[in-house]
Amino acid sequence: MPTASHQRYFNRELSWLQFNHRVMEEARNKRVPLLERLRFLSISASNLDEFYMVRVAGLRTQMLAGMNAPSFDGLTPERQLDKIAKRVDDLITAQEKCWVSIRSELATRKISVLTVSDLDDQALSELQTRFDAQILPLLSPLSVDPAHPFPFLSNLSLGLVASLAHKTEADEQAFALVPIPSHLPRFLQLSAGTKKREYLQIEDVIAYFLPSLFPDFDMRNHGLFRITRDSDIAIDEEAEDLVRHFEFLLKERRRGRVIRLELNEGIETELRDFLVENFECWDEDIQEAKFLGMVDLKGLIDNGRNDLLFPPFQARFPERIRDYDGDHFAAIAAKDILVHHPYEEFDVVIQFLRQAARDPDVVVIKQTLYRTSDDSPIVRALIDAAESGKSVTALVELQARFDEASNLRFARDLERAGVQVVYGLLGFKTHAKVSLVIRREGERLQTYTHLGTGNYHALNAKIYTDLALFTADPVIGADVGKLFNFVTSSSRPRDLAKLSLAPHGLRDRLFEQIDAEIDNAKAGRPSGIWAKLNALVDKGVIDKLYEASQAGVPIELVVRGICCLRPGVKGLSETIRVKSIVGRFLEHSRVVAFGNGHALPSQNAKLFMSSADWMPRNLDRRIETLVPIESATVHDQVLDQIMVANLMDNENSWDLQPNGKYARRKASEDEEPFSAHKYFMDNPSLSGRGHALKTSRPKDLPDPPRVPVKSVDPSAGD
Known part of the structure; x- marks a missing residue:
């Protein structure tokens, strides 16, 4: 029997990279519609960004702290990072080959990504007018010299770097940056309203007009870069005010150290050295690639070419609820209902809570919120319930990664409406997905419970396969009540009958x-x-x-x-x-x-x-x-x-x-x-x-x- 750790277990990080490779492979799957293949390629790039922001950043932190304890599969942090770098290089190479192939296929479908050199004089004149009116006012060209220190650039920033020579003082040389605003589209459409769709990459457009941004200088070299910062959050369990602590941590995360520097292939050495030194990332991952920020490829998808997407799919609404004239409580009381998202509508969950908010016999609503959509109908229903006089408790998880800021905002909105907002237990994320509605029915209190495998997020429910169980089982209801009491009072639940x-x-x-x-x-x-x-x-x-x-x-x-x-x-x-x-x-x-x-x-x-x-x-x-x-x-x-x-x-x-x-x-x-x-x-x-x-x-x-x-x-x- 194998006993060595590396013979018994696969490494967690390398296994994740294998998964992301499978995602990328769907971009090469000819059974998948062309623009959906582009979406898979974009998703694989987005996944890799998050992997660096959290997992690679964590391993780097361990190395900096001198922590050399191996993972349970026997690899030290340094060895893991070495293996990750090799696997990531292979993945990036595969992504780039895939993009070249998809770009070629898009051209055959009259969707073309051009370069500025492909344009004729009339098109260049039109581009100049558009640049002056729509792009130039949004740019902030930045010289870097003793009078202008290197600026702070936020996580996932894309920008141009240039080396310059002064036109009148030949010995005076400088470096400059042009950060590309994130709200500018990565792909600038040239032929809107025609059957043929042509695009330019925004960095190519800005690079073409780069000399006009620095009229006193001659352009020597320029390149493209993109940075990824450490975005993990370390919670101080001694923090007295958790909300203020999280607000502080979110601001700090913006300034996390650069843990990956992406550069255009063949960038000049002087530009590379300039960026490495100023981002202080000598020992971090520095990657050269033909296309930086493939997550932005999703900008080519919503272009009206529905023939290149998956056929439309209409989710179903549970017919048994319609059998009871839309009365969720009556339908659930008759028999448990399981909703299978995205094949069945998430709206059934929203309507369940809306009915609870309106029903005069409902006295209590308790709800966990881990992730939800920006304009959340779940939050709205809870607010309506509180404003109508019901006792409403919302357990808002502040540690939901990359949703911390929106959850803080929801918490404030709920508190203003009179909802009792709690933030769970320090050191324990509340990841359970639970709604508990208590309704007065005659002389007794009846519980109606929703337990899910997914989040209360209407958009995710169109993409994620998840299960949502609705039950009037009083034993489950009592167990769920103990769950909420556990989180709100820190009292360990005892004697759970069915729930674990x-x-x-x-x-x-x-x-x-x-x-x-x-x-x-x-x-x-x-x-x-x-x-x-x-x-x-x-x-x-x-x-x-x-x-x-x-x-x-x-x-x-x-x-x-x-x-x-x-x-x-x-x-x-x-x-x-x-x-x-x-x-x-x-x-x-x-x-x-x-x-x-x-x-x-x-x-x-x-x-x-x-x-x-x-x-x-x-x-x-x-x-x-x-x-x-x-x-x-x-x-x-x-x-x-x-x-x-x-x-x-x-x-x-x-x-x-x-x-x-x-x-x-x-x-x-x-x-x-x-x-x-x-x-x-x-x-x-x-x-x-x-x-x-x-x-x-x-x-x-x-x-x-x-x-x-x-x-x-x-x-x-x-």
Whole structure:
């Protein structure tokens, strides 16, 4: 049995880079419409930016602090950074090749990205007029000399750098910067309103007119640069005023050190040295590329060419709620409802809270807010409820990365309306997605609960696949009440009947269920574990799954992103298969099923949905939920429909090999091509069908096939 750490686990950071490579590969997938391929390329670049802002910055900080402790896979921070640099170089090369290919294909579809040298005299004259009127007033050319110190440039700034020689004093030389304002479009459209769409990159336009910005100087050389700053936030757990502390930290984050400097390919040495010295990034990642800031490629997408996008998709509204004339409470009281986003509308969640806000019998609303949209209808409903006299509590998580500022703003708006706003527990992010409505019905108080795997974000719900359970189960309602009391009073929840919470109990519940499957396998009874996650990093969970595999438990894992577990290794994980789905929608729901003495899928299986990935931060440092699925219809929907479809998918799937590489899954000769995303767009969910279910059932799915993974000697490396 492999015992060395590098033989048992994949590195977290390198596994993430593998995931981002799969995202980029969708940009090369000919089955994907052309502009959607461009979107995938942009997303892969955006992902890489965040990776540097947080993960690489964290490793750099460890190095600066002299922290050399290895990760659980055996790599020191320095060794991880070395490996990351090599993988990132490969990724950037692949991204650039992909952009060249897509740019060529766009041209054949009459969408062209030109250079200024492609323009004739008339077009140049028109460009001069446009530059003078629309671009020049927004620019701030900056000389850098003893009288003008090097300016501060914010995170992800794109700009031009130039070396200059004074026209009348030849010995006087200078450097200058022209930051490109972020509100300027990266691609300037030349031919609006015509069938042919032509664009210029904004940096090319500014570079062409650069001499006119410095009339007293001759232009020697110029180049393009882009910076990425450390954007992680370290929380001071002794902070007395958390809100003011976060306001301070957000200002500090703008000034985080530069941890990546991107330069145009072939930039002159004097310009490179000038930037490196002034950004003080001698030891940081310095990358040369043909195109900087590929995240901006998304600016070419919304150009009216719908024929180059995915066909439009209309999400469904649960028909069972319509059976009750739109009365959410009556529909939920009759039977649990599971909403499957984005295939079913997020509006059902909004209407649930709006009805609660209007209903005179509703006395209490409690809500967690981790991420939500800028003009949030959820926040609006909570404000309306408070203004109508209801008791409303909002648990606003200030530590939601890159949403801290908007959450601070929401908190103030809610407080002004009379909402009781709390910020959770220091050291523990509240990542659970929960709404609790308490309604007076006769002589009793009835709870209505919404528990989700995703955020209360209307726009994300059109892209992310998530599950939202509505239940009137009073036991679940009581458990959720204890969750809110835990966060508002710091009193550890006791005697939870159905719900499991992190950091107290969720990990233990998982281990208990895995141990039960181990016992079943050892006793010769059927066993099995199916799980769908975004990330599998936690060493304890991985080791427990290895133990289950060695006992003979068949384990099927759908892990979209990071996976540190090695599947299919002889003597370690021979019964474990891992796949990743990357396609039109971002897989985000978390589900886990245990055979419970039966082969999966089975109506006897123990089934759960969760807000938590299997990562140390989720299990030990966040408030998370693990929710049992007990309604027979919802059980069928999640296990026999959602999980089976994910395991069957052979159009958007990648299989993780024991050596750490991913192989794109293809339908075999005796298989039909099958896309889980297309299946759910075409087939309504079970629990929301209401009376219509009697006459129109979704297409039945066969048992998912097992994908063979050849066991290998783990010493083969990653």
